[in-house]
Amino acid sequence: MYEQFPVRKFVAPEIILGNGSRSLVGQYAKTLHGRNVFLVSDPGILRAGWAGEVRDELERQDIHVVLFDKVSPNPRTSEVAKGSQEYQENECDLLVAVGGGSPMDCAKAIGAVVTNRCHVLDLEGVDEVTVPGPPMICVPTTAGSSADVSQFAIISDENKRRKFGIISKAMVPDVSLIDPEVTLTMPPNLTAETGIDALSHAFESYVSNASSNMTDMYALEATKMIARYLPQAYEEPAELRFREKVMLGSMYAGLAFSNASLGLVHSMAHSLGGYLDHSHGECNAKLLEVVVAFNHSTVPERYSALEAAMDGSSSCTTRGLESLRSRLRELTDSLDMDPGLSKMGVREEDIPYLTENAYNDACHVTNPRPAYREDIARLFHEAL
Amino acid sequence: MRRSEEEIRAEALRQKIIGLGETSHRKSYYPQLQEQIDELHATLKALQDSENKYRTLIENVNVGIFRSDIKDKGRLVQANPAMCRILGYEDERAILEADPDEFYQDPQDRRAIIDELKKEGRIKDKKVRMRPRSGGTIIVSMTMTALYDEMGDISFIDGVIEDITEKEMKEEALRQANKKWNLLSSITRHDINNQAMVLDGYLTLAMERTTDAEVRKLLSKARSSVQSIERHVAFAKDYQDIGINAPRWFDLRESLINALIPLDKASLSVRLEVDDYTIFADPMIGKVFYNLAQNVVRHSKGSVLEISTKEEDGSLVLSFQDNGVGIRDKSRLFMRSNSTSGFGLFLSKEILSITGVDIRETGEAGKGARFEIIFAEGQYRSPAASQGLPKQ
Numbered sequence: 219m220y221e222q223f224p225v226r227k228f229v230a231p232e233i234i235l236g237n238g239s240r241s242l243v244g245q246y247a248k249t250l251h252g253r254n255v256f257l258v259s260d261p262g263i264l265r266a267g268w269a270g271e272v273r274d275e276l277e278r279q280d281i282h283v284v285l286f287d288k289v290s291p292n293p294r295t296s297e298v299a300k301g302s303q304e305y306q307e308n309e310c311d312l313l314v315a316v317g318g319g320s321p322m323d324c325a326k327a328i329g330a331v332v333t334n335r336c337h338v339l340d341l342e343g344v345d346e347v348t349v350p351g352p353p354m355i356c357v358p359t360t361a362g363s364s365a366d367v368s369q370f371a372i373i374s375d376e377n378k379r380r381k382f383g384i385i386s387k388a389m390v391p392d393v394s395l396i397d398p399e400v401t402l403t404m405p406p407n408l409t410a411e412t413g414i415d416a417l418s419h420a421f422e423s424y425v426s427n428a429s430s431n432m433t434d435m436y437a438l439e440a441t442k443m444i445a446r447y448l449p450q451a452y453e454e455p456a457e458l459r460f461r462e463k464v465m466l467g468s469m470y471a472g473l474a475f476s477n478a479s480l481g482l483v484h485s486m487a488h489s490l491g492g493y494l495d496h497s498h499g500e501c502n503a504k505l506l507e508v509v510v511a512f513n514h515s516t517v518p519e520r521y522s523a524l525e526a527a528m529d530g531s532s533s534c535t536t537r538g539l540e541s542l543r544s545r546l547r548e549l550t551d552s553l554d555m556d557p558g559l560s561k562m563g564v565r566e567e568d569i570p571y572l573t574e575n576a577y578n579d580a581c582h583v584t585n586p587r588p589a590y591r592e593d594i595a596r597l598f599h600e601a602l
Numbered sequence: 603m604r605r606s607e608e609e610i611r612a613e614a615l616r617q618k619i620i621g622l623g624e625t626s627h628r629k630s631y632y633p634q635l636q637e638q639i640d641e642l643h644a645t646l647k648a649l650q651d652s653e654n655k656y657r658t659l660i661e662n663v664n665v666g667i668f669r670s671d672i673k674d675k676g677r678l679v680q681a682n683p684a685m686c687r688i689l690g691y692e693d694e695r696a697i698l699e700a701d702p703d704e705f706y707q708d709p710q711d712r713r714a715i716i717d718e719l720k721k722e723g724r725i726k727d728k729k730v731r732m733r734p735r736s737g738g739t740i741i742v743s744m745t746m747t748a749l750y751d752e753m754g755d756i757s758f759i760d761g762v763i764e765d766i767t768e769k770e771m772k773e774e775a776l777r778q779a780n781k782k783w784n785l786l787s788s789i790t791r792h793d794i795n796n797q798a799m800v801l802d803g804y805l806t807l808a809m810e811r812t813t814d815a816e817v818r819k820l821l822s823k824a825r826s827s828v829q830s831i832e833r834h835v836a837f838a839k840d841y842q843d844i845g846i847n848a849p850r851w852f853d854l855r856e857s858l859i860n861a862l863i864p865l866d867k868a869s870l871s872v873r874l875e876v877d878d879y880t881i882f883a884d885p886m887i888g889k890v891f892y893n894l895a896q897n898v899v900r901h902s903k904g905s906v907l908e909i910s911t912k913e914e915d916g917s918l919v920l921s922f923q924d925n926g927v928g929i930r931d932k933s934r935l936f937m938r939s940n941s942t943s944g945f946g947l948f949l950s951k952e953i954l955s956i957t958g959v960d961i962r963e964t965g966e967a968g969k970g971a972r973f974e975i976i977f978a979e980g981q982y983r984s985p986a987a988s989q990g991l992p993k994q
C-alpha cells in the first residue's frame with residue numbers, strides 16, 4: 219500500500235531565513251519590478267509596528283505603498299473583494315503581506331482574484347487558479363500558519379459561515395522573508411495557538427497519503443523542534459533563541475504540508491473556524507487528539523515515529539495510541555490549552571452542519587483513513 | 603456504490619493536490635503577463651464587437667445570404683434568417699436539412715445555374731422562379747460567386763437572393779398601364795390629326811371663297827394655329843418614344859447619313875467631315891441630328907451645314923456649323939417653352955441627356971449657328987478602338 223519512493227513534486231518559494239531578513243523586502247520588491255506595492259496587513263501587526271517598518275523599507279527604495287489592513291482574523295470573501303478592487307484602482311503591481319496566516323491568505327486570494335478577474339468563490343478547490351497572481355512577498359509574523367510557503371489560502375465564506383480552500387501551486391508566494399525577530403511581539407496565547415497549528419501541519423503531512431521522502435524529513439524535524447521549543451517560547455516570550463527554533467519548526471511543517479497536504483484535523487478545523495470564527499490554532503488544538511485516535515490503527519508506525527520525534531529520539535519503538543495521546547495532552551497542558559469544543563460554544567445541534575462542511579473540505583482526501591460523514595460527526599461528538 | 607464514487611472523486615482530488623498533472627503549475631509570474639492579458643482582453647472584445655456587428659448586419663438584412671456545399675449535392679451549410687424567411691423555413695437548422703432541388707419551381711434551373719457558375723465563376727442578378735415551402739411561386743434575383751478548393755474545383759457557392767416578386771408585379775402593372783396609355787395617346791393623336799387636316803381643308807376652301815382681306819387674314823391666322831396643333835401632336839409622338847429602348851453603341855457617320863436622308867437637299871447642302879467614331883446613345887439619336895439640320899433651314903436661314911468631329915480634353919466634340927444668321931437670344935434655346943424652335947431642341951437635349959451627353963450652342967450671332975454635342979470619356983470610342991465593331 220505505502221510506496222517507499224513515490225513520484226512527488228516539491229514546490230517552495232524563495233526563502234530568506236534569519237534575524238533581520240525582513241529588511242530585504244525593499245531589495246526583493248525591486249527585483250520583482252514592484253513600483254507600486256499593495257501592502258496587506260492587519261490592525262494588530264500595524265500596532266506592533268512591523269507593517270510600518272516594512273512600508274518604510276519599501277519607501278526607502280522609492281516604491282509607492284498602498285496599505286490595506288481591513289483583514290479580520292479569519293479573512294472573508296468581502297475583504298478579498300475590497301482588497302482586489304483597491305489593488306486595481308491603485309494600479310498596484312506587487313503584493314507584500316506582513317502578518318500571520320490571515321493577511322497572507324487574504325493577500326494570496328486578492329492576487330488570484332485580480333489576475334483571474336473573478337469572484338474569490340470561483341477559485342475554491344484544487345487547481346482552479348488558471349492565471350498566477352501578481353508577484354508576492356511574505357513576511358510572516360507568527361510561527362504557525364506557514365501561508366508564506368504553502369499552496370493553500372483559506373478564506374471564510376461569511377454568508378454560509380464556512381471556510382473554503384484555494385489550493386494551487388500558483389498560490390505559492392514568490393519570496394518568503396522569514397524573520398524570527400518579528401515573532402517576539404506575539405502574545406503567549408497566540409504563540410501557543412499558532413505553534414499547535416504548526417504541529418498539526420507536521421502531524422497531518424507526515425501521515426498524509428500524499429507524503430514523500432522530502433516532506434517526511436521536514437515533518438519529523440518540525441515535530442521535534444516544535445515539541446521541544448514551543449513550551450519554552452510560551453514560557454519565555456522574549457527569548458529570541460526559542461522563537462528562532464519554533465519559527466524554523468513552523469517553516470519545516472509548512473514545507474511538509476504544502477507538498478503533502480493535510481488531513482481530517484484541518485477539514486474539521488476549517489468547518490469549525492468558519493462557523494464560530496474561532497482562531498484556527500485553537501480549533502486544531504481541540505481536534506488533533508481525536509483525529510489521531512481515529513487514524514492511529516491505519517498508520518500506527520507513522521504515529522510512533524511522530525511520538526519519537528516529539529521526544530527528540532529517532533528510535534521507533536511502538537508505544538501505542540494511548541502513549542501518544544498523553545504526550546499530546548502533556549504538550550497542550552503546558553500551553554494552558556483546555557480540551558473540549560463545548561467550551562468554544564459548539565452545541566450538539568451544530569454538529570450536522572459542521573460535519574457537512576468538514577466533509578466537503580478538500581484537506582481530508584489525503585487523510586490516511588478515509589473519513590465519511592458519520593465518522594466526522596462522531597469525532598465532533600467526541601471532541602465536545 | 604455511492605461510496606465508491608466518492609472514493610474516485612477523493613482520489614482524483616488527491617492526485618491534483620500531489621500536482622503532477624497538467625493543470626498544476628508553479629507560479630512564474632512576469633509583469634508583462636498582465637499587460638499581455640489586458641491586450642488580449644481588449645483584442646478579444648474588439649473582435650467580439652466586430653463579429654456582433656457583422657452578425658447583426660447579416661441577421662437583420664432583408665436579403666437572403668447563404669453558402670452551399672457543391673460537393674454535398676448543393677446542400678446549404680449556412681443561411682441567414684432572411685434566407686429562411688424567403689423560402690419559408692422556420693429556422694436555419696430546417697433549411698440546412700432541405701434538399702436544394704425543392705427550392706426551385708423547375709429543378710432544371712438549378713442545374714443550369716451550376717453549369718453557368720462552373721463556366722463563369724459568378725452570376726449576377728439572375729431572375730429565378732422559386733418555390734417556398736408554404737407553396738406558390740416567388741421570383742428572386744440571385745447573385746452567386748463560386749469558391750474553389752486547392753484543386754481548382756468549385757467547393758462552395760456563396761450567394762445572395764432577393765425576393766423581387768412584388769417588384770416584378772409592380773413593373774408588370776406599370777408596363778400594362780404604359781401600354782394602355784400609349785394606345786390611348788396614339789389613337790387620340792390620330793383623331794386630332796384627322797380633324798386638323800379636315801379643319802385645314804375647310805380653312806383653305808374658305809380662303810379661296812372670300813376676297814375680304816380682313817377675313818383672309820383671320821383665316822390665315824387660324825391655319826397657322828392648326829399647324830401649331832399638328833406640331834404639338836408630332837412632339838407628343840416623339841416624346842413618347844424617348845427612353846423606351848435601351849441606349850447602345852452606334853456608328854457615328856452612318857447614323858448621321860441615315861438621319862439626314864429626309865432633308866430637302868435643294869435648300870441645304872451638308873458637308874460631312876466625321877471620323878470613324880462610335881457613340882453610346884439613345885436609339886432616338888438620329889432625331890437629334892435631323893433636328894439640328896432642320897434648325898439651319900428654319901431658324902438660322904443658312905444654306906450650308908458643316909458637320910465635323912474633334913477631340914478636346916478627352917471628349918469628343920461633334921459640331922454642326924451653318925452659314926446662316928445665327929442665334930441671337932440663346933437664353934431659352936433648349937427650353938420646352940421656346941415654341942419658335944418647335945420643341946426640337948428641347949427634345950434633342952432630352953434624348954442626349956439619357957446617356958449623359960451634353961449639347962451647347964457656341965455660334966456668334968450674324969456668323970451662323972454652331973451646335974456642339976459633347977461626348978465625354980466612355981460615351982464614345984475613337985477610330986482605333988472601334989475597329990472590328992459590328993456596323994449598326
Ligand SMILES: [Fe+2]
Pocket residue numbers: 363415419484498
Ligand atoms: Fe493550519
